[in-house]
Amino acid sequence: MFPVINFGSLSLPAPELILLLGFWLGSVLTERKSKHFKVNSNLVEKVLWTCLLAGLIGARLSFISRYPSAFQENLLSVFSLNPNLLDPAGGLLISAAVGFIYISQKRISLWVFLDSLTPFFAVMAIALSFSNFAAGTGFGTSTTLPWGISLWGELRHPVQIYHLAGGLVALYITSYRIQTSEHQPGFTFVLFVSLTSCFRLFFSGFQETASLVGDGIRLPQLTYWTILAISLFLLNKHNRPLQMEKPDESQE
Amino acid sequence: MTSYRFERHQLGSIFILLAGLAWVWVSRIPTDSGSLQTIVAPQESFLAPDFNLTTLSGENFFLSEFRGSPVIINFWASWCPPCRAEMPAFQQVFAEYEDLGLIIAAVNATNQDSLSEAAAFASENNLTFPIPLDKTGSASRSYNLYSLPTTIFIDRQGIIQKIIIGGPIPIALIRVQADKLFQDKP
Numbered sequence: 001m002f003p004v005i006n007f008g009s010l011s012l013p014a015p016e017l018i019l020l021l022g023f024w025l026g027s028v029l030t031e032r033k034s035k036h037f038k039v040n041s042n043l044v045e046k047v048l049w050t051c052l053l054a055g056l057i058g059a060r061l062s063f064i065s066r067y068p069s070a071f072q073e074n075l076l077s078v079f080s081l082n083p084n085l086l087d088p089a090g091g092l093l094i095s096a097a098v099g100f101i102y103i104s105q106k107r108i109s110l111w112v113f114l115d116s117l118t119p120f121f122a123v124m125a126i127a128l129s130f131s132n133f134a135a136g137t138g139f140g141t142s143t144t145l146p147w148g149i150s151l152w153g154e155l156r157h158p159v160q161i162y163h164l165a166g167g168l169v170a171l172y173i174t175s176y177r178i179q180t181s182e183h184q185p186g187f188t189f190v191l192f193v194s195l196t197s198c199f200r201l202f203f204s205g206f207q208e209t210a211s212l213v214g215d216g217i218r219l220p221q222l223t224y225w226t227i228l229a230i231s232l233f234l235l236n237k238h239n240r241p242l243q244m245e246k247p248d249e250s251q252e
Numbered sequence: 253m254t255s256y257r258f259e260r261h262q263l264g265s266i267f268i269l270l271a272g273l274a275w276v277w278v279s280r281i282p283t284d285s286g287s288l289q290t291i292v293a294p295q296e297s298f299l300a301p302d303f304n305l306t307t308l309s310g311e312n313f314f315l316s317e318f319r320g321s322p323v324i325i326n327f328w329a330s331w332c333p334p335c336r337a338e339m340p341a342f343q344q345v346f347a348e349y350e351d352l353g354l355i356i357a358a359v360n361a362t363n364q365d366s367l368s369e370a371a372a373f374a375s376e377n378n379l380t381f382p383i384p385l386d387k388t389g390s391a392s393r394s395y396n397l398y399s400l401p402t403t404i405f406i407d408r409q410g411i412i413q414k415i416i417i418g419g420p421i422p423i424a425l426i427r428v429q430a431d432k433l434f435q436d437k438p
Contacts, residue, residue, distance in 0.1 A: 074423045
């Protein structure tokens with residue numbers, strides 16, 4: 001756990017820095033891999049930066065809309081650099097909407113573009129796990145296993161590291177193992193979602209804090225299970241070999 | 253051959269989903285398990301570590317005595333520019349929420365500050381909330397103080413709801429967090 005990195009008298013928030021580093025690494029890898037998906041790397045870069053900007057503005061606007069009275073007497077707080085005044089869910093939603101509109105205008109297939117962005121999503125998933133580890137959030141239940149980490153008086157599962165390892169496996173498989181040219185557009189992205197939701201469904205079972213439903217069932221696990229079910233359905237659909245499409249193409 | 257392959261994939265998917273459901277059930281949190289909220293730790297969702305310090309005005313400040321009221325603890329020092337910048341915002345929020353029962357304690361990291369300069373700063377800014385003096389650094393250590401300023405929002409049950417490291421914190425954020433502390437009924 002290292003929420004702050006001190007450089008002399010300067011203190012920098014480690015979780016936010018890790019996410020920024022993840023964004024940069026993810027965008028670099030995505031640009032390098034874009035040629036495999038036959039997508040222009042400049043376009044990928046433009047979309048990523050546009051989505052980042054839209055996400056940040058959207059996250060702030062979403063936060064303000066949730067707590068308007070807090071800003072009434074001090075409008076300058078609207079422009080504060082403090083990341084605690086951001087609503088991540090609202091930012092993600094607006095970022096995704098802006099990205100969707102952007103690529104629709106460029107007349108690019110959504111599935112092809114999602115495939116090309118998969119390395120970025122994979123790196124960001126890893127960065128998010130590492131960021132949670134730095135912040136100390138999303139920690140694990142107590143354990144007697146030798147790799148448990150000492151946290152608040154007892155050994156606990158290093159769940160964030162489990163998630164990080166799962167993210168590395170998903171990145172390796174989707175970016176370096178599969179031949180994208182052999183599959184339908186969307187296969188790479190859906191495979192990444194399947195792998196990530198599967199790993200998270202499993203590793204979240206060791207997480208200490210979570211919203212609960214029913215008889216102690218973790219809500220995040222149910223969410224990951226639902227995502228996994230949808231993605232497996234789509235995976236079967238997108239896994240059809242490309243040559244099956246050939247008769248249709250010849251008819252056209 | 254192809255249809256066999258698809259059937260195999262579908263069967264695999266069904267097996268994974270059933271195994272997933274079984275894991276969700278097996279790994280559920282037992283309702284009789286111990287709560288985090290009985291463990292004392294300087295971390296969100298845990299019970300806030302207690303401390304007993306003497307304030308600038310010479311009174312004793314026991315954090316645990318304020319159980320039942322929302323509490324904001326702000327660790328600061330007079331040499332720290334962000335601490336100085338955000339203190340008027342805390343004073344303003346205190347003036348707005350004092351009647352509702354909000355407690356603000358600006359714990360001065362006296363072990364790394366000058367007491368006279370801290371007192372002068374408090375006087376200049378007309379700070380009316382308690383300023384406990386952490387002369388030995390015991391409170392700073394119990395809260396694993398990484399950086400100044402650090403602000404901790406504690407609910408009526410004594411549970412840490414939010415920790416904000418660094419500053420200056422905008423007044424809007426202090427108001428939002430203070431409002432959240434009042435959302436839980438006593």
